[in-house]
Amino acid sequence: MSRSIRPDAVLVQAVIAGALSFAHLHDLAEAAGQTGWKAWAYPVSVDLLLVAAWRRLRTARRDRSAWTWFVIALTASLGANIATAGLLDLDDVPAWLRILVAGWPALAFLGGTLLVHTPAEPIAPPQAVDEVAAPEVDMHRDDEPAPGPALDPASDTAVPELARAPSQPAPSAPVVPAALLDHARKIADAHQASTGSPMPAEALSARLQLPAPMADAIAAELQLT
Numbered sequence: 001m002s003r004s005i006r007p008d009a010v011l012v013q014a015v016i017a018g019a020l021s022f023a024h025l026h027d028l029a030e031a032a033g034q035t036g037w038k039a040w041a042y043p044v045s046v047d048l049l050l051v052a053a054w055r056r057l058r059t060a061r062r063d064r065s066a067w068t069w070f071v072i073a074l075t076a077s078l079g080a081n082i083a084t085a086g087l088l089d090l091d092d093v094p095a096w097l098r099i100l101v102a103g104w105p106a107l108a109f110l111g112g113t114l115l116v117h118t119p120a121e122p123i124a125p126p127q128a129v130d131e132v133a134a135p136e137v138d139m140h141r142d143d144e145p146a147p148g149p150a151l152d153p154a155s156d157t158a159v160p161e162l163a164r165a166p167s168q169p170a171p172s173a174p175v176v177p178a179a180l181l182d183h184a185r186k187i188a189d190a191h192q193a194s195t196g197s198p199m200p201a202e203a204l205s206a207r208l209q210l211p212a213p214m215a216d217a218i219a220a221e222l223q224l225t
Contacts, residue, residue: 025080031090032101045108049073069111184218
């Protein structure tokens with residue numbers, strides 16, 4: 001199904017304004033002594049410089065050179081519109097205006113060349129914060145003290161280990177290295193800064209991928225629930 005073509009008011013207005021400005025530039029160039037095809041080339045040159053400067057401004061807003069050539073082309077277009085509105089006798093164009101019209105091609109060529117061949121400053125991408133890799137933790141400590149001989153509570157003297165009744169030793173919390181604790185604290189702080197709520201202990205354990213006792217010890221140190 002073909003779509004119906006509806007005229008756009010803004011587009012129609014742009015076409016009318018462009019045609020009038022084009023005609024005014026042609027009339028001014030012809031009055032300044034540029035006859036034939038040369039008079040038609042002047043409005044094309046002005047409009048092309050205006051479009052080139054505008055395209056450069058879309059990618060580099062702070063480019064002073066693009067702003068300069070945009071203002072020059074806009075002044076040339078507005079000047080022709082004002083000059084042909086009855087304020088200037090087109091049958092007797094002053095000498096300074098003839099000089100400006102005659103020198104415009106060189107000026108437009110210089111502006112177009114600078115706009116095309118001057119490299120634009122690249123926009124620095126936002127620096128991504130790389131997450132610090134979790135250091136490898138050796139779970140086997142070499143500085144653990146050797147178990148000493150057991151004491152008899154009645155005589156308060158040392159008895160051989162074999163004389164004691166076999167019993168299950170009470171589990172003790174593992175010692176968390178300082179580097180691993182700092183890394184876990186950074187992860188928890190980043191989670192709270194991004195979500196506004198403390199990081200759950202289960203999420204931290206899954207993030208670190210550590211054994212349950214070590215993850216519980218880190219959560220206890222950071223006071224996570």
